[in-house]
Amino acid sequence: MAKRNLNDLQTFVVVAREGSFTRAAAQLGVTQSALSQSIRQLEARLDIRLLTRTTRSVSPTEAGERLLQKVGQRFDEIEAELDALTELRDKPAGNVRITCGDHVLRTTILPKVMPLLRAYPDVRIEFDLSYGFRDIVADRFDAGVRLGESIDKDMIAMPIGPPLRMAAVASPSYLASRAPPKKPQDLLSHTCINMRLPTYGGLYAWEFERRGRPVNVHVEGQLTFNTSPLIVQAALEGMGVAFLPEEEFAPHVAEGRLVRMLEDWCPFFPGYYLYYPSRRQPSPAFKLVLEALRLTGRHGTAA
Numbered sequence: 001m002a003k004r005n006l007n008d009l010q011t012f013v014v015v016a017r018e019g020s021f022t023r024a025a026a027q028l029g030v031t032q033s034a035l036s037q038s039i040r041q042l043e044a045r046l047d048i049r050l051l052t053r054t055t056r057s058v059s060p061t062e063a064g065e066r067l068l069q070k071v072g073q074r075f076d077e078i079e080a081e082l083d084a085l086t087e088l089r090d091k092p093a094g095n096v097r098i099t100c101g102d103h104v105l106r107t108t109i110l111p112k113v114m115p116l117l118r119a120y121p122d123v124r125i126e127f128d129l130s131y132g133f134r135d136i137v138a139d140r141f142d143a144g145v146r147l148g149e150s151i152d153k154d155m156i157a158m159p160i161g162p163p164l165r166m167a168a169v170a171s172p173s174y175l176a177s178r179a180p181p182k183k184p185q186d187l188l189s190h191t192c193i194n195m196r197l198p199t200y201g202g203l204y205a206w207e208f209e210r211r212g213r214p215v216n217v218h219v220e221g222q223l224t225f226n227t228s229p230l231i232v233q234a235a236l237e238g239m240g241v242a243f244l245p246e247e248e249f250a251p252h253v254a255e256g257r258l259v260r261m262l263e264d265w266c267p268f269f270p271g272y273y274l275y276y277p278s279r280r281q282p283s284p285a286f287k288l289v290l291e292a293l294r295l296t297g298r299h300g301t302a303a
Helices: 006-018 019-027 032-046 062-088 101-120 184-189 226-236 248-255 285-295
Strands: 051-053 058-061 095-102 124-130 145-146 155-159 164-170 193-195 205-211 213-217 223-225 244-245 259-263 271-279
Touching: 006 019, 006 032, 006 051, 006 058, 006 062, 019 032, 058 062, 095 285, 101 145, 101 226, 101 248, 101 285, 124 285, 164 248, 184 205, 184 213, 184 244, 193 226, 193 244, 213 259, 213 285, 223 226, 223 285, 226 244, 226 248, 248 259, 271 285
Parallel strands: 095 124, 095 145, 193 223
Antiparallel strands: 051 058, 145 271, 155 271, 164 244, 164 259, 205 213
């Protein structure tokens, strides 16, 4: 029996997963025309349509989806085995892809992985900044970072930061003509700076709790962002009350640029965890990242 061209199959897997010839071509380092030709040749050889193409997107047909599920998993296993071979080298190497928010990246992850990258120049880490709940398996990430209370149960989770508290803050200029809120419900009469959650598309309901009594407040205001640095900046400019983990505001509160409110309504909650699929064998490079991010004296637990 004639040998099949596995390059065309790998090309199909990348195009189907990316949903775009443009992104797939960039990932594979080839032209879009070469990519299209490979897919046409594969479809002609199998005598079946694998991809549905429109002007805006590319998606697998029923046959293409079946092939993607079967073949894609095999290519993932091959890549994992090739990565594992780096254990035989003097220095581990490989790529690690992590999706996370910008604040935890700046304050927690980068300070811990920088020494690792200096010690292992063949290890490469790609960060995807996102506040949405990405499907790390479907999107081919090695790991993601979320707050501990929001991690799926089928993931391995490892704490990488201490417990957190939320903080409601405003600038002295904003509070100059307004009475600060005494209870969460008072925020309804204030101008607040909202955050839109990318995963669900809705506005984040501010969550408070005191003496075991939870209170959620749907605030209103002129500004809405989907990233925390802009919320901090808007608060500093006197555009309203902001609500984020207290670390985001800490230097500004310490120096008087922001005033903290409702502190007794903001208890501690589980902090950031790095999570990854329990069924995936970690590569040597990923094991190094795990060790670099692991909290001293703490162990990862299944969430």
